C-alpha cells in the first residue's frame with residue numbers, strides 16, 4: 001500500500017479541505033519488563049527460544065498462524081491550523097510506505 005506525502009482532504013478544525021502532510025506514527029518500545037509477566041518472560045529466555053508461548057512462533061504452523069499484515073497508523077497534519085488528525089482506516093496492509101509525488105522532496 002502506497003500513500004502520497006501530501007493529500008488534500010477535509011480538516012475538521014478548519015471545516016474545509018486543506019493540504020495535509022501524511023506521517024506514520026511510530027510505535028514505542030517493544031515490551032516493558034517491569035510487569036510480573038514481563039519479568040518471567042525475560043527470565044525464561046526472552047524472545048528467543050520460548051517455544052511459541054505466549055506468542056506463537058514466527059514459523060507458520062497451520063494451527064498457530066500469526067498475522068502477516070497490520071493496520072498502518074496514519075496521521076494527517078493540517079498545513080493551515082497545524083493540527084494532527086488521526087486517520088481511522090480499516091485497511092490492513094502487509095507493506096506500507098509514504099511516497100512523494102513527482103520525485104521531489
Ligand SMILES: [Zn+2]
Nearest residue numbers: 011014078081
Ligand atoms: Zn486545519
